[in-house]
Amino acid sequence: MKTVLVVDDAAFMRLAVKTMLEKNGFKVVGEAENGLVSIKKYKELRPDVVTMDITMPEMSGIEALKSIKAFDPKSKVIMISAMGQEALIKEAVMSGANSFIVKPFKEDHVVSAINKVLLT
Amino acid sequence: MSNEYSNDPILDMFLFETTQLIEQFEQSILASEKTSCFTSEAINEIFRIMHTIKGSSAMMMFDGISAIAHSIEDIFYYLREENPNHIDCSALSDLVLEGADFIKDEVDKIKNGNNTDGNADELLNSIKGFLSDLKGGNPAGKSTKARKLNAFKAVIYFEEGCEMENIRAYSVIHKLKSMADDLSYIPENIIDDDSSVDVIRRDGFKLFFKTDCSREKTQELLMQTVFLKDLELEQLNDVDLKQFNGPQQVVEEETPQYVHNDNRSHDEKGSPHDSASAKQSIISVNVDKLDKLMDLVGEMVISEAMVVQNPDLKGLELDNFQRAARQLHKITSELQDIVMSIRMVPLSATFLKMHRIVRDMCKKLDKKVEFKIIGEETEVDKNVIEHISDPLMHLVRNALDHGIESNEERLSKGKPDTGNIIIEAKNAGSDVLIIVKDDGRGLNKEKILRKAKENGLLYKSEEEMSDNEIYNLIFMPGFSTKESVTEFSGRGVGMDVVIKNIETIGGAVSAASMPDMGSTITMKIPLTLAIIDGMNIKVGSSCFTIPTVNIRESFRPNENDIFTDTEGNEMIMVRGQCYPILRLYKLFNVNTHITNPSDGILIMTEQDDKTICIFVDEQLGQQQVVVKALPEYIRRFKKTKGLAGCTLLGDGSISLILDIAGLIGLRE
Numbered sequence: 001m002k003t004v005l006v007v008d009d010a011a012f013m014r015l016a017v018k019t020m021l022e023k024n025g026f027k028v029v030g031e032a033e034n035g036l037v038s039i040k041k042y043k044e045l046r047p048d049v050v051t052m053d054i055t056m057p058e059m060s061g062i063e064a065l066k067s068i069k070a071f072d073p074k075s076k077v078i079m080i081s082a083m084g085q086e087a088l089i090k091e092a093v094m095s096g097a098n099s100f101i102v103k104p105f106k107e108d109h110v111v112s113a114i115n116k117v118l119l120t
Numbered sequence: 121m122s123n124e125y126s127n128d129p130i131l132d133m134f135l136f137e138t139t140q141l142i143e144q145f146e147q148s149i150l151a152s153e154k155t156s157c158f159t160s161e162a163i164n165e166i167f168r169i170m171h172t173i174k175g176s177s178a179m180m181m182f183d184g185i186s187a188i189a190h191s192i193e194d195i196f197y198y199l200r201e202e203n204p205n206h207i208d209c210s211a212l213s214d215l216v217l218e219g220a221d222f223i224k225d226e227v228d229k230i231k232n233g234n235n236t237d238g239n240a241d242e243l244l245n246s247i248k249g250f251l252s253d254l255k256g257g258n259p260a261g262k263s264t265k266a267r268k269l270n271a272f273k274a275v276i277y278f279e280e281g282c283e284m285e286n287i288r289a290y291s292v293i294h295k296l297k298s299m300a301d302d303l304s305y306i307p308e309n310i311i312d313d314d315s316s317v318d319v320i321r322r323d324g325f326k327l328f329f330k331t332d333c334s335r336e337k338t339q340e341l342l343m344q345t346v347f348l349k350d351l352e353l354e355q356l357n358d359v360d361l362k363q364f365n366g367p368q369q370v371v372e373e374e375t376p377q378y379v380h381n382d383n384r385s386h387d388e389k390g391s392p393h394d395s396a397s398a399k400q401s402i403i404s405v406n407v408d409k410l411d412k413l414m415d416l417v418g419e420m421v422i423s424e425a426m427v428v429q430n431p432d433l434k435g436l437e438l439d440n441f442q443r444a445a446r447q448l449h450k451i452t453s454e455l456q457d458i459v460m461s462i463r464m465v466p467l468s469a470t471f472l473k474m475h476r477i478v479r480d481m482c483k484k485l486d487k488k489v490e491f492k493i494i495g496e497e498t499e500v501d502k503n504v505i506e507h508i509s510d511p512l513m514h515l516v517r518n519a520l521d522h523g524i525e526s527n528e529e530r531l532s533k534g535k536p537d538t539g540n541i542i543i544e545a546k547n548a549g550s551d552v553l554i555i556v557k558d559d560g561r562g563l564n565k566e567k568i569l570r571k572a573k574e575n576g577l578l579y580k581s582e583e584e585m586s587d588n589e590i591y592n593l594i595f596m597p598g599f600s601t602k603e604s605v606t607e608f609s610g611r612g613v614g615m616d617v618v619i620k621n622i623e624t625i626g627g628a629v630s631a632a633s634m635p636d637m638g639s640t641i642t643m644k645i646p647l648t649l650a651i652i653d654g655m656n657i658k659v660g661s662s663c664f665t666i667p668t669v670n671i672r673e674s675f676r677p678n679e680n681d682i683f684t685d686t687e688g689n690e691m692i693m694v695r696g697q698c699y700p701i702l703r704l705y706k707l708f709n710v711n712t713h714i715t716n717p718s719d720g721i722l723i724m725t726e727q728d729d730k731t732i733c734i735f736v737d738e739q740l741g742q743q744q745v746v747v748k749a750l751p752e753y754i755r756r757f758k759k760t761k762g763l764a765g766c767t768l769l770g771d772g773s774i775s776l777i778l779d780i781a782g783l784i785g786l787r788e
Contacts, residue, residue, distance in 0.1 A: 009168070009172065010176055011133060013175065013176060016130055055171055057168065090287060090291070104181070
């Protein structure tokens with residue numbers, strides 16, 4: 001089973017994503033509520049995929065993405081953004097994000113994005 | 121918060137988190153309003169709260185909530201990025217608080233299983249209008265003077281293999297936004313919908329817009345698009361443009377200029393997060409689980425008593441056993457304390473809500489009031505808190521509406537024009553006192569008596585009533601002295617709702633007042649209902665328990681001190697005071713040999729300043745007992761006033777717990 005680290009400052013979003021993923025056969029091995037914690041957890045857990053919210057306190061998703069990519073270039077990070085943050089998505093993609101999803105998203109979006117990313 | 125959420129944990133989480141966030145939002149806005157400015161921490165916090173609510177509610181498809189959150193987020197994004205000079209703090213606060221109210225209402229509808237059918241259009245327009253005014257006043261904002269507009273249709277083809285055409289298409293839109301109006305495009309869903317990439321590859325990216333730039337300028341701009349293979353640019357007249365304006369006008373509504381976000385989002389790293397949203401390590405636990413835990417701990421206390429006080433052990437010398445029993449008792453006591461404290465919640469959340477009410481009412485009634493909270497860290501049982509919120513709200517509203525006089529009236533009385541309202545919470549034995557005090561005009565005795573007479577509520581003649589009794593008439597159902605019904609109070613249904621709520625949790629309300637000095641309403645609430653200190657007593661072969669908190673003293677009476685009054689009631693004289701006697705065996709029809717008062721014990725008990733002496737056979741001893749409600753069957757079958765519940769004693773026998781207030785009521 002593929003492992004996932006879910007990163008979002010909203011507990012609700014973490015729960016929603018976790019539920020969607022576990023329904024589809026993924027194992028959520030960790031959660032993080034900001035960029036700093038996500039880097040620490042990544043290093044600890046080495047998940048197959050990371051879902052990363054962009055807007056978070058302490059450290060944004062983009063900064064965390066850069067750190068994780070620097071630590072492990074082979075890491076797979078999917079950015080989750082809100083509507084209207086397209087310019088940030090551009091920066092994320094430039095910084096190595098493997099894919100992105102926009103809120104609000106449906107279950108199959110997330111699942112197909114993760115599957116696609118795992119194939120590469 | 122009620123426990124009646126749906127069984128969907130995701131919905132529960134959404135409701136829980138959103139409710140928490142809205143409360144934080146309100147606190148932040150109110151605090152900022154007090155200081156007449158929005159600090160950058162506050163702006164960031166408020167922005168993030170609305171951003172989160174926008175995202176979560178959109179996920180749950182509550183679009184009304186999402187739209188409002190989005191509009192408020194836009195305002196605070198603008199405040200964060202542009203830092204404009206003149207913000208009408210008060211108007212902004214009013215507006216966004218209205219937004220918060222809308223969201224709260226919708227959330228309540230969801231909690232009650234109803235549809236979120238609120239229409240936020242008007243509110244949305246006001247909020248968006250506020251933002252565009254803000255931008256208009258800011259020199260960097262777009263000018264609104266009429267310009268000569270050209271209409272264009274552009275079709276952009278990207279080079280094969282350039283990938284992510286939808287993002288490139290978005291960049292074009294982004295560039296155009298700053299110099300074009302009425303921008304619309306096909307395919308519409310370029311970000312969300314992956315298939316839009318195919319559409320763009322096949323048919324090109326179509327754009328329709330108006331701009332005051334010349335055709336050459338427009339062409340030049342569009343030719344700058346990266347990976348552009350081909351551009352078709354066609355000037356249209358207005359009629360053609362309108363035809364295409366159906367799809368996707370959304371562009372204008374989107375938040376512009378997110379590009380700058382990079383630098384700013386790290387602002388908060390340095391500043392300590394000491395605003396009202398102090399985050400502790402908290403997990404949310406289902407209240408049902410806590411209830412079960414409480415129950416089990418209660419059972420454990422009973423079981424422990426049954427082991428340690430087991431009749432088999434009577435008369436045996438068991439040193440080691442006793443030592444072990446004491447150890448056990450220490451642990452169960454500690455466990456008991458902790459479990460009870462888990463359910464204890466500080467009153468601060470409830471008290472803080474009052475700020476908003478005071479603020480809103482002051483504005484509406486045009487009164488100036490200084491509002492103080494004391495002792496909000498005092499804790500009460502979670503079950504109890506739910507029943508305090510509404511009464512407290514009503515009392516505060518009353519104080520503001522009826523109690524505090526208008527500024528002019530206060531000045532004419534020689535009082536400062538700013539009124540004072542204080543809410544205080546403090547521990548008093550096994551109760552918590554919640555006091556609402558104002559320095560307004562006080563309660564009017566004559567008016568109260570008149571109204572009571574009108575509604576037939578006088579149970580005593582006017583002359584016989586003490587001031588205290590007169591003031592407490594206001595708590596009787598159907599009572600109200602305000603001539604006109606206002607939005608806030610005066611319908612005569614408020615005060616008795618207060619009483620009912622408080623009585624449900626076993627508490628009491630009382631009023632005190634001084635004319636023109638003010639009024640004080642006190643709510644007395646028991647700390648916890650489940651475990652009490654009780655004195656076990658025996659009548660015949662039956663056991664009863666009297667809550668220790670009600671006992672004043674116990675003694676063997678002197679025959680001479682007992683007499684009967686004119687109405688045939690038995691009374692006893694103690695230190696110059698007369699108290700009624702209640703023969704328990706008579707009341708509950710228990711067989712006992714002890715009928716002579718000097719053979720038994722009189723226990724003087726009191727509740728709410730009323731005293732009664734209960735005649736029992738003997739006292740068995742003090743003990744902590746777990747209060748269990750009388751079984752449903754018995755409650756339905758026979759309404760027994762005077763019994764608060766029952767409990768299991770150490771030897772396995774049942775003891776009925778007396779309700780002193782009920783017994784006193786029986787006597788009257």
